[in-house]
Amino acid sequence: MITIFFKRILLAIPVLFAVASITFFLIKIAPGGPFDADKAVSPQVLKNLNEAYNLDASNWEQYVDYMTGLVQGNLGPSFRFPGRSVTEMIATGLPVTFELAFYAILIALVMGVFLGVLAALKKKYIFRFYPNGNCNDWHMRSNIPYGTLIGFNFWNKS
Amino acid sequence: MKIKHFFLLLAFVLAGCGKSISPVDSSIESGVFHFGNGSEPQGIDPHVVTGVPEHHILISLCEGLTIPNLNSGGNLPGAAESWTVSDDGKEYIFNLNKNAKWSNGDPVTASDFVWSWMRILTASLGSQYPDMLYYLEGAEEYHTGVTSNFDEVGVKAVDKYTLKVNLKNPTPFFIGMLSHYSTWPVHKDTVLKHGAIDDRNGQWTRPGNFVCNGPFQLKSWELNNKIVVEKNPNYWDAEKVSLNEMHFYPVSNVMTEDRMFRAGQLHVTSTLPSQKCPIYIEENNPDLRIDPYMGQYFYRLNIDNPSLKDVRVRKALAFSIDRKLLVEKVTKCGQIPAYSFTPPGSNGYQPDTNIPFDPELAKELLNDAGYSExxxxxxxxxxxxxxxxxxxxxxxxxQMWQQNLGIEVELVNQDWKVYLSREMVGDFQVSRAGWIGDYEDPNTFLDLMRPNRGNNKTGWEDANYDSIVERANSTHDQAQRYELLKEAERILIDNMPIIPLYTYVRSYQLSPDVKGYNPHILDHHHPKFIYLERD
Known part of the structure; x- marks a missing residue:
């Protein structure tokens, strides 16, 4: 069990590395730059801006910079919000994301286990309930498939 | 018994629905102004940021030499209590207000302005608005690195409270430009305490660090939630400031903003959902405001495109558009049909161009250009x-072009960045565009179409047009100058590299409690004039 756990973690490293690299170059290929606007800035200003953010360096150099920063947890300054670092902006939003995710998983687990057990006992009931359900609450709609998913898992194992 | 319980419960629930006190209601007492500000501002460093939400916050925090008038028209004294202009229109002497203080109590001095203008002209800061000061002698040279000696730039502190500015040409709209935040001062010691002069990411703009000279000071800033500014007791005109606090909410969803306004959570909205505007007009909604605005919606024509090279074709396209129909049936929010590039009435300027709606003439022009069935x-x-x-x-x-000219037209919509880059490299035939004036003068429009201007984008170049605009801006006499600009405008419309469609309006909702928020052609509203009062 522990070996599987560590294997998974180790496997995630090359995956994250590949994802980060592909994203970096995808953004580079995409048209436009971070300072495009309705009112185009003069070439001189654009040059200054690119220098300020080291965007005048070669792609390779920028890539190495980006990856080094990433490993150190430094994602550099925000282009959109001068004066803020990307790491800081993520850090501001993360607690809220965690809180939302926590409640979502909590609800999904409780409802899921309950509905899953129900599904195991009365197979027909759950399949009838879902498509006919009049409930517009998104929790219900999104969690019932969850519930069946988790529930069926439990049921299969036991 | 059970039924009794039910009614009891119902009573409780209904009681909860009763009239509660909304933030707007309680503001009459507390003097808090709730401002729907569109999107989260990029920041509050006046030399680094660009954009409108940033302006709304900055105008409460910092003050330039002059401030916008309550109504449109000439600027009023700000950090400068008076100024004189030399006879040739090139030298400005600003007498600073000796009571003007920074929010930390330091006096606002002439050298603060010199240093601030040096900062925005420092190339490595990467400011996007240094050209606002290019009208100064030597400013462009300093910014582009031709000279590294700031003494050569036309701004000097004569003494502690006297600022001398020397311009390259008499620039009659110079005072007007001073209401743009790129010309506003920053507090030297504060900026340098948190970074170098060219540090874009200095932490001096954070609550607790921020020092500036406006009627309000920064109290708190919750990212993507709310910015709070409170009255600055050190402001020279503090007794005229009626509001105690302003709260800026970055609500980017226009429907959410509309709901917040109706729930009494906002005094003013940043805009209106476009489908709601005609409904509010019909309902005579008393909160609806449609103010004149110095902005134009137009189509760019790519002159370098083989089909659009011929001016007769461009005119045919322009003459076969029924602008009245566009504003009455499509935009439907009080927009004004446009027959010139500059919105009429910009600081007294009335262009005299006309673009007829004449399908017959348009068809004839297209025939003359060699196109037929x-x-x-x-x-x-x-x-x-x-x-x-x-x-x-x-x-x-x-539909108009198809019907009136028999031209097959295809609509191509692109993602914002793709659209911009296609416009930039000239990969288009007809392209939608909008332009909002930076200052109250026709030059903010006519300058755009001069050769080598990055925002021209049409490929149109006319030496005559260029020299007339140039001449106009060296003319000190305003009436004479407007005559020249009108002539330039006629040349422009006669060549039709752009097709004006309509003049924008500022449409938004404003609580009837808000006073002193008058229509302003640049949508500048100085918070000093705003007060809350229930009739």
Missing amino acids: SNPFPKLEILFNTNEDHRKLALAIQ
Whole structure:
């Protein structure tokens, strides 16, 4: 069990590395730059801006910079919000994301286990309930498939 | 018994629905102004940021030499209590207000302005608005690195409270430009305490660090939630400031903003959902405000495109558009049909150009250009950034061109960045565009179409037009100058590299409690004049 756990973690490293690299170059290929606007800035200003953010360096150099920063947890300054670092902006939003995710998983687990057990006992009931359900609450709609998913898992194992 | 319980419960629930006190209601007492500010501001460093939400916050925090008038028109004294202009219109002497203080109590001095203007002209800061000061002697040279000696730039502190500015040309709109935040001062010691002069990411703009000289000071800033500014007791005109606090909410969803306004959570909205505007007009909604605005919606024509090279074709396209119909049936929010590039009435300027709606004449022009039924005009593309309102307008124009000229038109919508880059490299035929004035003068429009201007984008160059605009801006006499600009405008419309469609309006909702928020052609509202009062 522990070996599987560590294997998974180790496997995630090359995956994250590949994802980060592909994203970096995808953004580079995409048209436009971070300072495009309705009112185009003069070439001189654009040059200054690119220098300020080291965007005048070669792609390779920028890539190495980006990856080094990433490993150190430094994602550099925000282009959109001068004066803020990307790491800081993520850090501001993360607690809220965690809180939302926590409640979502909590609800999904409780409802899921309950509905899953129900599904195991009365197979027909759950399949009838879902498509006919009049409930517009998104929790219900999104969690019932969850519930069946988790529930069926439990049921299969036991 | 059970039924009794039910009614009891119902009573409790209904009681909860009763009239509660909304933030707008309680503001009459507390003096808090709730401001729907569109999007999260990039920041509050006046030399680094660009954009409108940033302006709304900055105008409460910092003050330039002059401030915008309550109504449109000439600027009022700000950090400068008076100024004189030399006879040749090139030298300005500003007498600073000796009571003007920074929010930390330091006096605002002439050398603060010199240092601030040096900062925005420092190339490595990467400011996007240094050209606002290019009118100063030597400023462009300093910014582009021709000289590294700031003494050569035309701004000097004569003494502690006297600022001397030397311009390259008499620039009659110079005072007007001073209401743009790029010309506002920053507190030298504070900036340098948190970074170098050219540090874009200095932490001096954080609550607790921030020091500036406006009527309000920064109290708190919760990212993507709320910015709070409170009255600055050190402001020279503090007794005139009636509001105690201003709360800026970055609500980017216009429907959410509309709901917040109706729930009494906002005094003013940043805009209106476009589909609601005609409904509010019909309902005579007392909170609806439609103010004149110095902005123009137009189509750019790519002169370098083979089908659009001929001016007769461009005129045919322009003359076959029924602008009245566009504003009455498509935009439907009080917009004004446009027959010139500069919005009429910009600081007293009235362009005299006319673009007729004349399908017969248009057809004739197209025939003259060599197109007929046997040799039909090639398919034309209208490029616009993905947006429902742009699409609706393009659809109407597509139909007009098809009906009146028999031209097949295709609509091409692109993602914002793709649209911008296609416009930039000239990969378009007809492209949707908008322009909002930076200052109250026709030059903010006419300058755009001069050769080598990055925002011209049409490929149109006219030496005569260029020299007339140049001459106009060296003319000190305003009436004479406007005559020259009108002449330039006629040349522009006669060549039709752009097709003006309509003049924007500022449409938004404003609580009847808000006073002193008068229509302003640049949408500048100085918070010093705003107060809350219930009739």
